[in-house]
Amino acid sequence: MTAVTTETDTKTKGRGAPFRFLAPRGLIGWVLPLIIVLLWEALSRTGVITENVLPAPSEVLAAGWQLLLSGELVHNIAISTQRALIGFVIGGGFGFAFGLANGLWSRSRDVTDTTLQMIRNVPHLALIPLVILWFGIGEEAKIFLVALGVFFPIYVNTLLGIQGIDPQLTEMGRIYGMSPSRLFWRVILPGALPAIFTGLRYALGIMWLTLIVAETIAANSGLGYMAMQAREFMQIDVVVLSILIYALLGKLADSLARLAESLSLQWHPAFQRKDA
Amino acid sequence: MSTAFTFQGVQRVFGSKQVLRGINLEVPEGQFVAIIGKSGCGKSTLLRLLAGLDQPDGGRITRGEAARGAAGTRIMFQEPRLLPWARVTENVAVGLTGIAQGAAANARAADYLAEVGLADRGSEWPSVLSGGQRQRVALARALVGQPAILALDEPLGALDALTRIEMQQLLERIWREKGFTAVLVTHDVAEAVILADRVILLEEGHVALDLTIDLPRPRRHGSPEVAAYEQEILDRLLGRNAA
Structure with missing residues (x-):
């Protein structure tokens, strides 16, 4: 799936030659957000968008500056990021481990896959009431939900990646006398990696989504909490600021994942620069 | 005989x-x-x-x-069966699994690559080679273990x-x-x-x-x-x- 997207990117780039003078390829994606923000500012200043519906970007920026000076913004971002990462490491780690185990050993798959598929079909956010009863609004509640949300995309894609490996390649490895561990490191893991990265990027999206919802409902710190507090005091500029920060953090996480992906999948035709 | x-x-x-x-x-x-x-x-x-x-x-x-x-005994198939994520030399060195490793393996792999006329392609990915070249890499891999x-x-x-x-x-x-x-x-x-x-x-x-x-x-x-x-x-x- 990822490969296809990237291939299309390369093609679009070839066809989009007239736009190349605007910016190098990496920056061109930021032109549209910039236009939207400028348009929004203009509409706010002319009074088309009233202040109690959507404050102007400059006001949101000013609110952000205030929060930055007070240290509140940095504190909340740090605490949300910490929760996100802890949950991601726990959920992703278990997902990867189960994905490997079930991909490599059919016995393990027979025992656990049915259970995991049933749990997967429960929307994990529906567990919020139960999780609050269990953990209150402490850190465990958020981390648990993030871990649960992240588990499945990583699990499913790791499993798919391993099952999708060309059996001709594993046969080749055995013919040339590779030991099981060598076969895993040289053939199975690299072969599953593209699918694992697809799962990783999907998991990062779910990670933010889960965390924000959980923080909005049950927390006393973090970005979601900041937004909910602002709503109570009718600080619409802070609410909008929080939403924009989600967008930026989500984009940042995805960009990092893509970077890691293109570094480790250099062999993949979709990641080779044809103009190089 | x-x-x-x-x-x-x-x-x-x-x-x-x-x-x-x-x-x-x-x-x-x-x-x-x-x-x-x-x-x-x-x-x-x-x-x-x-x-x-x-x-x-x-x-x-x-x-x-x-x-x-x-x-x-080595076998060579209709498909080259190269590892797409390994450079050409590393692919040839797969033929030395359990025989030689590290620098020695790479040196022997390079010799056999030269033998099949691909001496200068060792650091490429298999995906950039033509079908015939891939099959020559597979031949080098099959023969490198003598x-x-x-x-x-x-x-x-x-x-x-x-x-x-x-x-x-x-x-x-x-x-x-x-x-x-x-x-x-x-x-x-x-x-x-x-x-x-x-x-x-x-x-x-x-x-x-x-x-x-x-x-x-x-x-x-x-x-x-x-x-x-x-x-x-x-x-x-x-x-x-x-x-």
């Missing part, structure tokens, strides 16, 4: 279908044998048995001293006509240099006559024809002597159907 391998009454059954019905075959060391036959005649099964990828249901397969052990027997399962079948002839010449040159025993499964009668010392025709699990090709090398496609052998084999292959 000592024997590379012997098949004695070898049988192989898949379900209710008897694919090999008592094959007897003795191949001396260094011989180039081509095995031809129609689809489903059991030629690939015979090759997989030779390479040790499958076990016979009856009869015996014995290998000469040199061809014993894991690296004594096997006594090389089993070839239609390795040129997916290549275009010109690349095919180039590969045949390459294969013949390397075979003469290294002196291994080559067993080539092919459905191309011309290819068999050009390359082999001996052509075995399989029919319904039996050896139907065992023909020595007594022509000087290198042989040329389209020469009258080659054409005569081709005709003889084709007549035998198609004759029964025509009758």
Whole structure:
């Protein structure tokens, strides 16, 4: 799936030659957000968008500056990021481990896959009431939900990646006398990696989504909490600021994942620069 | 001359279908044998048995001293089966698994890459190579462990006509240099006559024809002597159907 997207990117780039003078390829994606923000500012200043519906970007920026000076913004971002990462490491780690185990050993798959598929079909956010009863609004509640949300995309894609490996390649490895561990490191893991990265990027999206919802409902710190507090005091500029920060953090996480992906999948035709 | 391998009454059954019905075959060391036959005649099964990828249901397969052990017999398939995530040199070095590693393996891999005419492509990914080049990498990987027997399962079948002839010449040159025993499964009668010392025709699990090709090398496609052998084999292959 990822490969296809990237291939299309390369093609679009070839066809989009007239736009190349605007910016190098990496920056061109930021032109549209910039236009939207400028348009929004203009509409706010002319009074088309009233202040109690959507404050102007400059006001949101000013609110952000205030929060930055007070240290509140940095504190909340740090605490949300910490929760996100802890949950991601726990959920992703278990997902990867189960994905490997079930991909490599059919016995393990027979025992656990049915259970995991049933749990997967429960929307994990529906567990919020139960999780609050269990953990209150402490850190465990958020981390648990993030871990649960992240588990499945990583699990499913790791499993798919391993099952999708060309059996001709594993046969080749055995013919040339590779030991099981060598076969895993040289053939199975690299072969599953593209699918694992697809799962990783999907998991990062779910990670933010889960965390924000959980923080909005049950927390006393973090970005979601900041937004909910602002709503109570009718600080619409802070609410909008929080939403924009989600967008930026989500984009940042995805960009990092893509970077890691293109570094480790250099062999993949979709990641080779044809103009190089 | 000592024997590379012997098949004695070898049988192989898949379900209710008897694919090999008592094959007897003795191949001396260094011989180039081509095995031809129609689809489903059991030629690939015979090759997989030779390479040790499958076990016979009856009869015996014995290998000469040199061809014993894991690296004594190598098989090359119709697909190159290269690891897409390993550079070309690393792919060749896969053929040295358990034999050599690290710098020594890379040096030997580079030697064999040069042997197949790809000395300067060692640091590339397989995906940028052409089909013929990938198959040459697979050949280097099969030979780098210096096997006594090389089993070839239609390795040129997916290549275009010109690349095919180039590969045949390459294969013949390397075979003469290294002196291994080559067993080539092919459905191309011309290819068999050009390359082999001996052509075995399989029919319904039996050896139907065992023909020595007594022509000087290198042989040329389209020469009258080659054409005569081709005709003889084709007549035998198609004759029964025509009758």
